[in-house]
Amino acid sequence: MCSRYLGFILLVWFPGALHAQSAALHCPAPSLVRGYFFPVKETYSHDSKLTYACRNTHKPAVQGWWAESVCQHGTWSHTPRCIEEQACIPPTIANAKYTEASEGWYEEGHIIRITCDKGYEHKDNIATAKCINGTWSSLPMCEISIKTCRAPPKIAHAVIVDQGYQELFPEDTEVKYECEDGYSIEGSHNYTLFCLAGTWTEGPMCSKWTICR
Template sequence: MCSRYLGFFLLVWFPGALHAQSAALQCAAPSLDHGNFVPVKETYSHDSKLTYACRNTHKPAVEGWWAEIVCQHGTWSHTPRCIEEKACIPPTIANAKYTEASEGWYKEGHIIRITCDKGYEHKDNIATAKCINGTWSSLPMCEISIKSCRAPPKIPHAIIVDQGYQELFLEDAEVKYECEDGYSTEGSHKKTLFCLAGTWTEGPMCRSRPDIGHGGSVEVGPGEGHSTSSGHGTQPGSGGSSSTSANRPLFIPIENCGTRPNVPNGVVVEEHRMYLKFQCNSFYKQVGEDTVSCYNDGSWSKLPVCEDAFCVMEPGHYDRGLDLSVTEYIKEGETKYIPCTWPDYSVAVHCSNRRITYTRCCTTYDHHRGTCS
């Protein structure tokens, strides 16, 4: 009997509860001065999307000339707002902080001053930007400080302990290494490196312990190791036993390497006290590391190579209605539309593995439908 009444109660109460819960997830139509939004409704259900744009002399307080908001659990993802065209939205500056505007945007003429994160410094000593006619003047940048260190060196037969992954280490930061089982360094199993003036102190050398293996010893340091043996035979050419170790190549400031290296079809995009960073020009792809350092013997580390990454179509008559009067360059993986001899028709030219393929002359509509081959 009780269970029958309980079932009746749930049938009456539960739908009402579901309706109340659904209503709580809805968003009311937002207000928007100097703008319009679509679709226009009184309420919007959870996950509904609403697009809005601003009328003349105004723009959204986000990037772009139109914007979108989403209803999430009864609240819009952000409050739609139209601001004057000459105002500026908050800029994005990596590795930096600045005072945020209470309104969420900045009036024309406003000046912001950035503060670089720890381990970074102002590039060219520029720390401010001014809002001019809706855009920021040349934004300041924060680059890695010459006193900070990048990733610590890799040491054979050793691992880093008590340290999570980091891309940047502040000056005086320390990293602890631990030799693998069967290896030790200077009678210890651990060693610590320090970041000093942008360079890591010299690392440990993990060598095989004499009591491990076949009675010989192997010294291994950064670079290639050298083996010695004892108790069985002699060292070739020496008549006795000896012990040598590979010297780890040390990096020094690039000013000690003299003339800067040249990478054909490449340019230097970042210059640091301890390295140069290259980037290949458009239409070329990079092979090898982009960062070049100076060794302590005055030589440069291996340079990257910028290989061709484009196709060329010379002037002339081609089949399928294509006539070229100028040379056309197409990037690797790119599709370029070249006008045909007939108005409003073009050929889709594709470059892959430095080989060209192209379609017949088609309209833009046919190209987009994928029916042109």
């Protein structure tokens, strides 16, 4: 009796749960002011693609005059939106960061300041860009600093410890070495190298233990 009752509950609950889950994966049609999109539907299923464009004096809030957005788990990969032609979309700058606009785009005349990642510096000392007529002026670039070190040196009979993989090491970075078993340096088993002005400091050599008789 109990098992039949439980089965009845599952039959009633599962369809409702599956319907709720399916509905949650759908995206509603966007409210696109000054633009149009296709295909035109009331809702879009998961992974559905929507293409849109904007009318005169406006453009999509992403690169290109035609834009595409994808329904992902009930949310569009980016909200379809039309902005003024004179506005700027966020620039892509490698190895740098800047303050992102809350609207997702920048009005004409807006100035952004770029901060380079550690180990990089501004090329030609240019750190700002201004939105002028829909494009960024003198967009900054970040290049590897001359004070940055590449991979630390390989030292015979020693290994680097407590250090994850990375390609660049900013100035003042410390890298710890440890001698292999059976080797040491003047009574110690580990030592540290430093990145100074683009060059690694020299370290001691790991020597094989000697047994006095």
